[in-house]
Amino acid sequence: MKKLIATLFGVSLISVLSACGGAGGGGAEIPDTPEGQAFQYRTSVMEAVAYKVGQLRAMAMGEIPVNQELFVKHANDVATLATMIPEGFIPNSAIEGSAALPEIWTNNADFQAKAMDLHTAAQALAMAAQSQGFEAAKGMVQQVGGTCGGCHRPYRRRQE
Ligand code: HEC
Numbered sequence: 156m157k158k159l160i161a162t163l164f165g166v167s168l169i170s171v172l173s174a175c176g177g178a179g180g181g182g183a184e185i186p187d188t189p190e191g192q193a194f195q196y197r198t199s200v201m202e203a204v205a206y207k208v209g210q211l212r213a214m215a216m217g218e219i220p221v222n223q224e225l226f227v228k229h230a231n232d233v234a235t236l237a238t239m240i241p242e243g244f245i246p247n248s249a250i251e252g253s254a255a256l257p258e259i260w261t262n263n264a265d266f267q268a269k270a271m272d273l274h275t276a277a278q279a280l281a282m283a284a285q286s287q288g289f290e291a292a293k294g295m296v297q298q299v300g301g302t303c304g305g306c307h308r309p310y311r312r313r314q315e
Contacts, residue, residue: 204233241267
């Protein structure tokens with residue numbers, strides 16, 4: 156029935172229906188509040204981190220062509236991105252759809268230390284790759300990857 160009405164009244168009705176939740180499903184709307192914005196910001200930072208660590212890993216595993224310069228850049232970028240993580244976790248921003256656990260705020264010094272672990276590991280990787288070359292440094296990608304779980308385990312809700 157909805158479909159028929161929608162066809163009769165055209166596109167505008169479809170958008171009204173979905174705006175009212177008529178379309179069903181989908182994720183929760185992210186509120187346009189400081190907390191919602193912080194959530195969006197940190198999600199983007201995490202995705203950038205995940206992309207770049209993925210590129211580092213793929214080079215280390217021989218899945219994509221090795222580019223020494225790009226390898227150093229990705230590692231440096233991850234080191235910088237790591238310092239941008241804590242500012243995305245403003246108070247009370249464990250909004251609907253977020254996997255952030257309350258311990259982030261009750262145990263904030265440790266949470267920040269975990270971000271620093273990622274920073275330190277990525278920086279060490281960049282420095283090793285720069286001074287000793289890709290081959291000598293590629294094994295250190297594993298240490299960088301290890302810091303993700305080091306923070307996710309205590310501070311991120313598990314996906315069901
Ligand atoms: C200092 C803590 C910390 C570190 C380090 C960290 N993460 Fe996260 N990450 C989180 C938290 C907390 C969330 C959940 C945030 C939320 O949902 O509000 C998250 C969420 C994510 C997400 C989901 C983003 C989305 O689309 O919802 C990805 C992907 C991710 N992290 C990848 C990584 C990778 C890869 C690394 C390591 C290279 C990493 N993270 C390191 C704390 C961390």
